[in-house]
Amino acid sequence: MDKAIDISTQALSYPQKHIPDVAQAAPGLVQLAQSTLDPATSLAHAHTAAAGKDSDGARTVGLDAKLQVVDENQHFTKTLDEHMKGWNLADAGFNYDVVAVFGSQSTGKSTLLNRLFGTRFDVMSETERRQTTKGIWMSKGQDMNVLVMDVEGTDGRERGEDQDFERKSALFSMAVAEVLIVNIWEHQVGLYQGANMGLLKTVFEVNLGLFLAAKQKGKEKGSSQDKTLLLFVIRDHIGATPLANLRNTLTADLNRLWDGLSKPSGLESSTIETFFDLDFVALPHKLLQPEKFEEGVLDLRKRFKSPQEGGDVYVFKSKYHRRIPADGISTYMGTIWDAVVSNKDLDLPTQQELLAQFRCGEIASQAFELFSTAVAAFPPSPGAGKIDSSLGARMAAAIASALKSYDTAASRYHPAVYARQRVELVSKLHAALHPLYVSHLKNLHKLVLREYRVEIEQAIRGEGYDFALVVRSAREKAEKTFEKEAKAVVLEESGWSVEEQRAGLQEDMDQVAELLRKEETRKMVAVIERNIKRQMSDTVELALNKPSDDMWDKVLSAFKAALAKAEEAYLKKAKSFNCTQEEMDGALSLLRRRSWLALRSKLQEHTAEAPMLGKLKLVFEDKFRYDADGVPRVWKPEDDIDLIFRKAKDSVLELIPLYAEIKPSDPFNAFELPSSSGPTGVVDPAAASADEDFDFQESLQLLSPSAQSSLSNRFRREADAYYIEAKRSMVASRAQIPYWIYGVLTVLGWNEFVAVIRSPIYFTMLLVLGAAAYVTWSLGMTGPAIAVARGVTNEVVRTVNEQLHNYFNSQSADAHASRSHHQRHAVPIPASNYTAEEIELKEKPSRDKAE
Numbered sequence: 001m002d003k004a005i006d007i008s009t010q011a012l013s014y015p016q017k018h019i020p021d022v023a024q025a026a027p028g029l030v031q032l033a034q035s036t037l038d039p040a041t042s043l044a045h046a047h048t049a050a051a052g053k054d055s056d057g058a059r060t061v062g063l064d065a066k067l068q069v070v071d072e073n074q075h076f077t078k079t080l081d082e083h084m085k086g087w088n089l090a091d092a093g094f095n096y097d098v099v100a101v102f103g104s105q106s107t108g109k110s111t112l113l114n115r116l117f118g119t120r121f122d123v124m125s126e127t128e129r130r131q132t133t134k135g136i137w138m139s140k141g142q143d144m145n146v147l148v149m150d151v152e153g154t155d156g157r158e159r160g161e162d163q164d165f166e167r168k169s170a171l172f173s174m175a176v177a178e179v180l181i182v183n184i185w186e187h188q189v190g191l192y193q194g195a196n197m198g199l200l201k202t203v204f205e206v207n208l209g210l211f212l213a214a215k216q217k218g219k220e221k222g223s224s225q226d227k228t229l230l231l232f233v234i235r236d237h238i239g240a241t242p243l244a245n246l247r248n249t250l251t252a253d254l255n256r257l258w259d260g261l262s263k264p265s266g267l268e269s270s271t272i273e274t275f276f277d278l279d280f281v282a283l284p285h286k287l288l289q290p291e292k293f294e295e296g297v298l299d300l301r302k303r304f305k306s307p308q309e310g311g312d313v314y315v316f317k318s319k320y321h322r323r324i325p326a327d328g329i330s331t332y333m334g335t336i337w338d339a340v341v342s343n344k345d346l347d348l349p350t351q352q353e354l355l356a357q358f359r360c361g362e363i364a365s366q367a368f369e370l371f372s373t374a375v376a377a378f379p380p381s382p383g384a385g386k387i388d389s390s391l392g393a394r395m396a397a398a399i400a401s402a403l404k405s406y407d408t409a410a411s412r413y414h415p416a417v418y419a420r421q422r423v424e425l426v427s428k429l430h431a432a433l434h435p436l437y438v439s440h441l442k443n444l445h446k447l448v449l450r451e452y453r454v455e456i457e458q459a460i461r462g463e464g465y466d467f468a469l470v471v472r473s474a475r476e477k478a479e480k481t482f483e484k485e486a487k488a489v490v491l492e493e494s495g496w497s498v499e500e501q502r503a504g505l506q507e508d509m510d511q512v513a514e515l516l517r518k519e520e521t522r523k524m525v526a527v528i529e530r531n532i533k534r535q536m537s538d539t540v541e542l543a544l545n546k547p548s549d550d551m552w553d554k555v556l557s558a559f560k561a562a563l564a565k566a567e568e569a570y571l572k573k574a575k576s577f578n579c580t581q582e583e584m585d586g587a588l589s590l591l592r593r594r595s596w597l598a599l600r601s602k603l604q605e606h607t608a609e610a611p612m613l614g615k616l617k618l619v620f621e622d623k624f625r626y627d628a629d630g631v632p633r634v635w636k637p638e639d640d641i642d643l644i645f646r647k648a649k650d651s652v653l654e655l656i657p658l659y660a661e662i663k664p665s666d667p668f669n670a671f672e673l674p675s676s677s678g679p680t681g682v683v684d685p686a687a688a689s690a691d692e693d694f695d696f697q698e699s700l701q702l703l704s705p706s707a708q709s710s711l712s713n714r715f716r717r718e719a720d721a722y723y724i725e726a727k728r729s730m731v732a733s734r735a736q737i738p739y740w741i742y743g744v745l746t747v748l749g750w751n752e753f754v755a756v757i758r759s760p761i762y763f764t765m766l767l768v769l770g771a772a773a774y775v776t777w778s779l780g781m782t783g784p785a786i787a788v789a790r791g792v793t794n795e796v797v798r799t800v801n802e803q804l805h806n807y808f809n810s811q812s813a814d815a816h817a818s819r820s821h822h823q824r825h826a827v828p829i830p831a832s833n834y835t836a837e838e839i840e841l842k843e844k845p846s847r848d849k850a851e
């Protein structure tokens with residue numbers, strides 16, 4: 001059967017299923033895929049077989065695409081990654097296997113692979129009989145995650161005797177493939193000197209080289225598996241020689257070959273089995289026994305397909321797996337090939353570690369990009385003094401998702417590298433979130449502090465609160481909020497600490513409490529001061545309106561008592577403010593000073609010139625216009641008005657120095673305060689004026705000498721006015737009705753009296769009046785009647801006096817005018833001429849004026 005038959009068989013066996021898949025995925029690929037059926041055109045599509053472009057112009061790769069990973073010029077492909085994606089293997093992790101085929105040129109290797117795996121490797125045209133596979137080709141097995149490598153045949157006619165490529169491809173295949181299929185004709189078995197033995201010798205040497213390189217680096221073969229399966233597929237097995245015999249022959253040849261190798265020290269006694277598992281399969285002649293050949297191929301396929309189908313003879317045992325994650329295979333193979341081409345010692349563990357570093361870095365970058373996108377989608381910051389309580393959860397979610405993405409892909413790589421890069425990634429993620437964390441904490445600080453202040457202010461707005469309790473409860477609440485919200489943004493393993501912010505917050509809360517406490521203390525001191533002022537107001541008024549030697553004793557003893565009470569009240573409340581001793585001393589000192597100044601200002605009100613003059617006048621009036629018994633004085637001619645005036649005036653003038661200085665008669669009542677030349681400022685900066693330059697001794701002085709002299713002068717003038725008035729009243733009282741006038745009136749009225757006695761009518765009337773008087777007396781109505789009578793009489797007398805007074809005044813006007821103004825002789829006033837009411841009425845207006 002010729003090559004055309006072979007190809008048509010392939011087309012029937014796989015493409016029916018396969019092509020529709022490709023057509024569905026990318027219609028452009030179908031044509032290319034089909035072209036691979038034609039050997040004449042297949043080479044033209046070496047690099048892009050079964051690849052096309054999708055509607056967006058992006059390059060696409062079909063599931064059945066094949067790729068020349070290493071070309072004739074020993075260049076490694078740049079599109080393996082792309083093909084891995086096209087083969088749906090990029091995310092396979094470790095869930096894939098690699099098989100490579102070795103053998104002499106044109107021994108049906110490509111044919112075998114295509115039959116076994118459904119691949120589309122080029123098959124030699126029967127007519128041309130020339131080498132078809134050049135370099136190394138790769139494709140994916142149909143319906144199985146297997147990367148199949150078709151390696152250029154050994155003893156290639158076109159490469160002549162050059163063993164260079166053979167060695168390089170063996171090294172490369174050994175580094176990446178789990179299973180090496182060694183394809184030999186049955187008739188070649190036993191030909192020890194043949195090309196196959198040369199190839200196997202190369203394979204063995206390469207393997208020993210790899211092992212040695214790893215050992216020299218101080219490493220075992222690392223995570224790559226120690227063994228490789230060599231699967232000998234004996235082609236064109238006629239059946240005359242049983243497979244067991246062929247196996248024995250081949251094994252004996254291999255051992256002989258192995259023994260002939262110069263092995264590194266320590267491996268002298270090693271056998272092939274130390275590094276390889278050997279297996280043997282025979283396939284009937286493809287052309288002579290096509291059905292049996294097909295059966296054999298199908299059986300063999302099962303061994304590659306799955307553990308279930310393969311059973312015990314499943315070839316891809318996990319011990320052969322190279323442990324290169326699928327997403328890193330492209331990089332790995334590329335670096336391996338570079339090392340092979342540049343004739344470097346191929347140290348697989350190091351290569352794997354380098355791969356791990358490269359890939360883990362790439363995966364970490366992708367994870368970080370994912371994370372950055374997620375963080376960029378966070379809602380904007382709520383602004384100063386506001387917080388977003390869900391920030392912590394969102395940050396944690398972004399980190400978790402980034403790490404999950406990293407872990408999924410990177411955990412397949414070298415564990416130490418994976419772990420190291422993970423730590424780096426985590427710290428990078430944390431660093432990216434740190435500004436958010438810092439700003440969150442700042443805002444949280446502001447928020448909590450504001451709430452703390454408001455809480456206290458509201459609580460102390462009412463009455464009967466305990467300041468310390470209010471502060472403590474507000475603080476507990478604030479700290480709780482801070483802890484809860486701060487912890488929410490502290491990410492695991494971030495090493496972030498809220499200690500500094502916590503300490504700052506506590507400091508600020510202390511300051512706020514301190515300010516509020518000072519404000520409270522200030523208010524309290526002000527209230528106490530007001531109370532003292534009120535309490536002292538009456539005492540001061542009473543004491544100063546009745547000047548006496550113990551006037552200041554009364555004032556000061558009352559002040560001291562009030563102050564002691566105030567201090568007690570302060571100390572009682574100050575305890576709930578948690579004031580320190582120093583603060584309490586400061587507050588008490590201020591309280592004393594302000595109370596003293598309040599008292600002094602009250603005293604100053606009373607000792608200002610006008611009220612002082614009033615007080616002095618009152619005292620003077622008491623002494624001048626009233627006698628020692630407090631009875632209003634009615635000046636009689638015999639009174640020594642000048643002496644009384646002088647005494648009263650002098651005694652009043654003596655009072656001015658008493659008012660001028662706060663000086664108790666009893667030293668026990670003395671009050672003292674320390675003077676200061678600067679502000680104490682402990683409690684209330686607003687009260688600084690009370691603190692500045694306070695001189696206690698100076699504060700005792702109420703009237704300066706000049707004020708005293710001014711007051712004294714004004715008083716003298718006022719007193720003189722009283723004197724003149726007194727004098728005038730005495731002169732006026734001299735212009736009275738002479739006594740003889742009453743005698744004249746009696747003489748003139750005698751006849752009328754006799755006439756009344758003698759007249760029966762008048763006499764009867766007199767009797768009636770007498771009877772009425774008796775009845776009035778017997779009924780106890782004498783008092784009211786007398787009052788009425790007196791009132792009428794007074795009125796009559798007043799009217800008569802007035803008339804007479806006017807008359808006599810006009811008579812004596814000239815005589816008065818000639819009198820000297822300073823005449824000092826008193827004229828006696830007949831006291832009997834005035835009733836008590838008259839005197840009262842006369843005195844009142846002048847007293848009211850004085851008051």
Ligand SMILES: Nc1nc2c(ncn2[C@@H]2O[C@H](COP(=O)(O)OP(=O)(O)OP(=O)(O)O)[C@@H](O)[C@H]2O)c(=O)[nH]1
Nearest residue numbers: 105106107108109110111123124131132133153286
């Ligand atoms: N006798 C025989 N011939 C076969 C068998 N399988 C394939 N052939 C033929 O052998 C020739 C070479 O086949 P290929 O599959 O191209 O062989 P190859 O080893 O891949 O060749 P290169 O890629 O050039 O190294 C083809 O003409 C096939 O028809 C087989 O089992 N027995």
